[in-house]
Amino acid sequence: xxxxxxxxxxxxxxxxxxxxxxxxxxxxxxxxxxxxxxxxxxxxxxxxxxxxxxxxxxxxxxxxxxxxxxxxxxxxxxxxxxxxxxxxxxxxxxxxxxxxxxxxxxxxxxxxxxxxxxxxxxxxxxxxxxxxxxxxxxxxxxxxxxxxxxxxxxxxxxxxxxxxxxxxxxxxxxxxxxxxxxxxxxxxxxxxxxxxxxxxxxxxxxxxxxxxxxxxxxxxxxxxxxxxxxxxxxxxxxxxxxxxxxxxxxxxxxxxxxxxxxxxx
Amino acid sequence: xxxxxxxxxxxxxxxxxxxxxxxxxxxxxxxxxxxxxxxxxxxxxxxxxxxxxxxxxxxxxxxxxxxxxxxxxxxxxxxxxxxxxxxxxxxxxxxxxxxxxxxxxxxxxxxxxxxxxxxxxxxxxxxxxxxxxxxxxxxxxxxxxxxxxxxxxxxxxxxxxxxxxxxxxxxxxxxxxxxxxxxxxxxxxxxxxxxxxxxxxxxxxxxxxxxxxxxxxxxxxxxxxxxxxxxxxxxxxxxxxxxxxxxxxxxxxxxxxxxxxxxxxxx
Numbered sequence: 001x002x003x004x005x006x007x008x009x010x011x012x013x014x015x016x017x018x019x020x021x022x023x024x025x026x027x028x029x030x031x032x033x034x035x036x037x038x039x040x041x042x043x044x045x046x047x048x049x050x051x052x053x054x055x056x057x058x059x060x061x062x063x064x065x066x067x068x069x070x071x072x073x074x075x076x077x078x079x080x081x082x083x084x085x086x087x088x089x090x091x092x093x094x095x096x097x098x099x100x101x102x103x104x105x106x107x108x109x110x111x112x113x114x115x116x117x118x119x120x121x122x123x124x125x126x127x128x129x130x131x132x133x134x135x136x137x138x139x140x141x142x143x144x145x146x147x148x149x150x151x152x153x154x155x156x157x158x159x160x161x162x163x164x165x166x167x168x169x170x171x172x173x174x175x176x177x178x179x180x181x182x183x184x185x186x187x188x189x190x191x192x193x194x195x196x197x198x199x200x201x202x203x204x205x206x207x208x209x210x211x212x213x214x215x216x217x218x219x220x221x222x223x224x225x226x227x228x229x230x231x232x233x234x235x236x237x238x239x240x241x242x243x244x245x246x247x248x249x250x251x252x253x254x255x256x257x258x259x260x261x262x263x264x265x
Numbered sequence: 266x267x268x269x270x271x272x273x274x275x276x277x278x279x280x281x282x283x284x285x286x287x288x289x290x291x292x293x294x295x296x297x298x299x300x301x302x303x304x305x306x307x308x309x310x311x312x313x314x315x316x317x318x319x320x321x322x323x324x325x326x327x328x329x330x331x332x333x334x335x336x337x338x339x340x341x342x343x344x345x346x347x348x349x350x351x352x353x354x355x356x357x358x359x360x361x362x363x364x365x366x367x368x369x370x371x372x373x374x375x376x377x378x379x380x381x382x383x384x385x386x387x388x389x390x391x392x393x394x395x396x397x398x399x400x401x402x403x404x405x406x407x408x409x410x411x412x413x414x415x416x417x418x419x420x421x422x423x424x425x426x427x428x429x430x431x432x433x434x435x436x437x438x439x440x441x442x443x444x445x446x447x448x449x450x451x452x453x454x455x456x457x458x459x460x461x462x463x464x465x466x467x468x469x470x471x472x473x474x475x476x477x478x479x480x481x482x483x484x485x486x487x488x489x490x491x492x493x494x495x496x497x498x499x500x501x502x503x504x505x506x507x508x509x510x511x512x513x514x515x516x517x518x519x520x521x522x523x524x525x526x527x528x529x530x531x532x
Contacts, residue, residue, distance in 0.1 A: 006343070033349075034411070037411065075413075079413065079414055080414070083416070084414075114350075117347065118348055121342065121351075146330075148279070149279050149286070149330075149334070150334055153290065153338055154338065157287055157291055157294070157338070157339070157343075160287045160290075161294045161295060164295035165295060168295055187428060187429060187433055188432055188433070190433060191436040193312075194292065194312065194315065194316070194433065195436075195440050195441060197291070198288060198437070198441060201288055202284065205280050205284050208283070209276040209277045217276065220273070220274055
């Protein structure tokens, strides 16, 4: 279960913020890291996000993701110098491709940018309960039926994954091989997992509409909520600060700060 | 395209959305134990990719939203890949679930049971088009926002989607479609007033399908070629591998795709 639920109970400052303030932070991290393409600037953004992760006490919750994050950063470091050509300071030439200091710095900046973005999203999810997030999304204007559907997906994923793993074990016991062989045979054999999972899921959810309607679910009706969100003074200060910094970062970029390549994001 | 919004008025369609998204996300997890990574954190050969074209023809608009949200939750959020690239992922996966049912219920009179050669070929055509569309949209976004280069990602997504969906989805349809039809799981069984297959194929729907095909299949390859420097002198561009030339050419094909979808949406 814990693999599918990222939320970690805690009493940190970040835990206590309204989910809307945390969503504002994620959006602003995306803005801060996207407007600059110099590694010093995107590295600063990454440093700030890492500090928030450590202060919130959720770093251990993210241990499953570190390998993916390092891989993502490495791919960026390799790919962007190949595709984002330009710059005057040649570092070396290999197989007719000129690698410049600027293109390598751009790759490093994008690597920092990507890791900062991923970590900010994970920070939101590790410090916010799904039901609070659902309520925040409706408060931000998402139709209730859509927010309900999204939170239902989060809730039902453990059951669906459990069914899937049971079917996978049962089919492998019957000799279905989805582990080895070429890509085509693995693809073909995986249908033996997907079809029973779909049928099981439809059986499980066949009565869901009746169950939720009998409890008063009307898709487009106005609703009241048991949970309450309070946007307190600390949320106002926090949100105003991150929004100000986002505006400042855009102003800086427009004035030529924080760029290796001025004409690209 | 009204059905994309009116579906939220039906509890059964909301359930179909939960199933589409949950199944897509869950399969990403089930097969995560046997990963075939292509770009870590970005894309892998995923049997779950067969789900959108399959659920699309069963659940219609619910599958479009379901594919978008399923990928967002299963891959971006729980998989630790939530970045600005996820916006493109959301839009691309939305069309992954939208294009198959939209084309089918506008231009093909035969049912998608994949039990005859003509039904199978039509379904493979739909899969080819939807693979091209997603391979155009997601990498275009990642190139635009400086996340990953178009050419590299488009090539991988196109074949990843085509192989996964092209092999598995027809098997799923052949096994599940007759049962789904019998028990009333099809989206037109819930949303009355829509036809699952057309009684008459209109010329603007044919043109719309052609434009979506040109944008998705031809467009993605032309843009990839531009991305490796081919043809750029013809367009008076300096020989660069990313940026303005690629975004210009890709943008033209995205415009063609938008016109095609608009024609398909018109009654």
